[in-house]
Amino acid sequence: MTGRWYTPAQIVAAAGGDLPSSIGSLNKLIAARGWRSDAARTRHVAKRGGGFEYHESLLPEGVRARLALAETADVVEASDESWIAFERLPAKKKEEAERRLAAIQRYDVLIRSGATASTASLTVCRDYGCAARTLTRWREMVAGLARSAQLAALAPQHTGTPSRRSACHQKAYEAFKSDYLRPEQPTFSACYRRMKAVAGREGWAPIPSERALRRHLDNDVSPAVQTLAREGRDQAKALFPAQTRARQHFHAMQAVTMDGHRFDVFVRTSDGTILRPHLIALQDLHSGKLIAWRLATSENKDVVRLVIGDMITVHGIPEMIYLDNGRAFASKDISGGTANRFRFTAKPDDPDGLLTTLGVTIHWTTPYSGQSKPIERAFRDLTDTISRHPFCAGAYTGNRPDAKPENYGSKAIEIEAFRSHVASQIAEHNGRAGRKAVACRGRSFDETFRDSLAKPDTIVRWASESQRSLWLMAATRIKARSGNGEIHFMGNRYWHPALTGHAGKRVTVRYDPDDLKAGVKVYDQANRLIADAECILATGFDDTDAARKHNRNRAGYLKALKTQKLMHTVMTADELAALYEDRTVRAAEEDETLRLPSIPRIVPRGGAAALRLEEIEDTPETGWDDEAETAFSRGLRLVTGGRQP
Incomplete structure (x- = not known):
């Protein structure tokens, strides 16, 4: 019979009032109830002293519980x-x-x-x-x-006799490890032969066999250290498990990432140049959707600026963006003014970049680390769906110099046709159902992006019309010319009357690199718009029409200035003189009569009669103003025949 068996001594210890508390009284109870006549539940103890054991089914419930508790009280768990x-x-x-x-x-x-x-x-x-x-x-x-x-x-604890390690001369072993653990990755056998040759010359002994020395190395130097020494930091870093970074807590357009990818496809541009184009793209981190992209001949700041503008125009302004520290993305035009920007020389008067001006928080990722930018995963997919597509057969170059296809260089695709191909494949990439990302749950990137935007707690900022010029024009800070505030930039001159007040000061100029003649927008050091300055085009020396137009513009400018002057000078000079005249002095002068002495005329000798003395009276001065001076100059030119006096 299965179950537990107990002696009378154990039963008495756990009686607890349910059974007699002494062995004698318990034996009387056992005899009275006939337990020993029940052969199935009573047995003899097969050890010295004999006696009986009784099955637990004969005992009351309370006694059984106390016996079970007593058995487990001294049980020791494994450490x-x-x-x-x-x-x-x-x-x-x-x-x-x-x-x-x-x-x-x-x-x-x-x-x-x-x-x-x-x-x-x-x-x-x-x-x-x-x-x-x-x-x-x-x-x-x-x-x-x-x-x-x-x-x-119960596990066997014997470890056996440890194997005896073959002895090796310390200097020989150090020379061997230094030779083997090099980035050139020499073979083990070659390093062993070199070490053994030097050991014979230097008298290093003992030297173990090649196989024994390999066991020494594997025992002393871990595989991870060998990988770092021979294959480099990147391979050793791959031995550490990659971090799983959750993105489902974002909403659509809250955070984006941006990067560039160079296609392994030969493309012919409009001027006949054959090259491998760059794809500059932006990806929404929540959904994984590629929300803006452009093709370019190189990865430069102008294309980056335009791609950001495409995103803002269609989808709005994100709260944060993840960029690597490449020259195009960390340029002053894009991220100038960011506190943690470590690219190029930062100057106090540098203009704020596009993202800084729009209030987008910039996070810098680890360079050459695909795990830091999920868009790298999208680029890997596009490599398969775009570059290896049958449409690109003959133009595909392979992803390495030693991986060129047999038909390498047999065709180059026209740039416009390739752009259409890229657009269709990116649309398919965004619309493909069955995505396994946590945020997607089987939906496509497009559906995930659209559903997140539809939620009432998703708030996306949008740019105003005046802010659109921030990405349509590049920015640079220059100094306005002294005098009239004229701006000389890229071989052109730009001016507006409002620039006169900023003459000699530094201003920020935003311009369209593709249309410099269209004028520039000028901002002060606080990034406030001063004016839209027009380009002053150069004219021929003998172009009289242009000269007349210039004179009319200048006359209009002077007339406008004179009007503004009259608005501010409401009092004439005579009114100011009367206002500022000292009235006490004038009253004193009026009380005193001024008498001038008479001057006698001397009669010359030999004169027949004496001349009567005459009083010489003062004559008042004649007034002289601008009109009198103009009339006098005109009369003088008539007298002199038009010659300048």
Whole structure:
């Protein structure tokens, strides 16, 4: 019968008022109830002293519970160290521990079924091929341990005789490791031969065999260190598990990433040049959708600016953007004014870049690290769907110089046809259903992007009409000319009346590189618009029409200035003189009469009569103004025949 068996002493210890508390009283109860006549639930103890054991089914429920609690009170669980040691054992030793545990469990089953200890021991030893003393030793190893701890305790602990390590001269071993752990990746045998030749010359001994030395190296230098020394940092970095970065907490247009990819396809431009074009693209991080892209002959800041403008025009302004530190993306036109920008020389008067002006937070990713930019995964897909598409057969170059196809260089695709091909494949890439990303859940990138934008808690900023010039024009900071504030830029001159107030100061000029004659937008140091300055085109020296037009414009400018002057000078000079005149002095002068002495005329000698003295009176001064001076100059030219006096 299965179950547990207990002696009278064990039953009395757990009686607890449900049974007699002494062995004598318990034996009277046993005799009264006839337990010993129940052969199925009573058995003799097969050990010195004899006695009886009684099956647990004869005992009250409370006694059974206390007996079970007493059995588990002193049970010891296995420690973490013992299980760690067990897990490090080879499979053969683990199988031996399982065999020992099975033997012990078989012995316990036989004892509980009523077999004597000797019978159970003989049966187990016969079935498991062990001696009786060995079985006893196994049972002693798990005595007092919980059932869950017995397997680790039964594992063989002998480690065998350690193998003796072949001796090697210290300098020889150091020379060998220094030679082998080089980025040139010499073979093991070549390094061993060189070391052995030097050891013979230098008298280094002992030198182990090549196979023994290989065991020394693998034991002393881990594979990761060997990879770092021989294959480089990138290969060693790949040994560390990649970080899984969740993106589903973003909403659409909250965060984007941008990068460039050069297609392995020959394309012919409009001027006949054959080259491999660049794809500059922006990807929404939440959905994975490519939201803006352009083809270009090179990866430059102008294309980057236009792609960002395409995104803002169609989808809005993101809160943050992830860029690498490439020259095109970290240029001053794109990220100028960013505090953590580490590319080019940062100057205090540098203009704010496009993203900085729009309030987009810039995060810089690790260069040459595809794990930092999910868009690299999209580029890998596009390489297969675009570059290796049948449309590009003969124009595909291969992704390495040693991976050129047989039809390499047999065709070049026209740029417009290739642009249409790229557009169709990107549309297919965005619309492909069954995406496994967490945010997609089987939907396409387009559906994921559209559903996120439709949520009421998704807020996207949009650019105003005045902000559109920020990405349609590049920016540079120059100094306006002294005097009239004229701007000289890229061989052209630009001017507006409002620039006069900024003469000699530094201003920011935004312009369209493709149309410099269209004028420029001029901003002050606080990035406030000053004016739209027009281009002053050069004219021929003998172009009278242009001269007349210039004179009319200048006369209009002077007239406008004179009008503004009259608006500010509302008082005439006479009114100012009367206002500022000292009235106390004037009153004193009016009280005093000024008398001038008479001057007698001297009569010359020999005169016939004496001349009467006359009083010489003062004559008032004649007024002289601008009109009088103009009339006098005109009369003087008439007298002199038109010649300048």
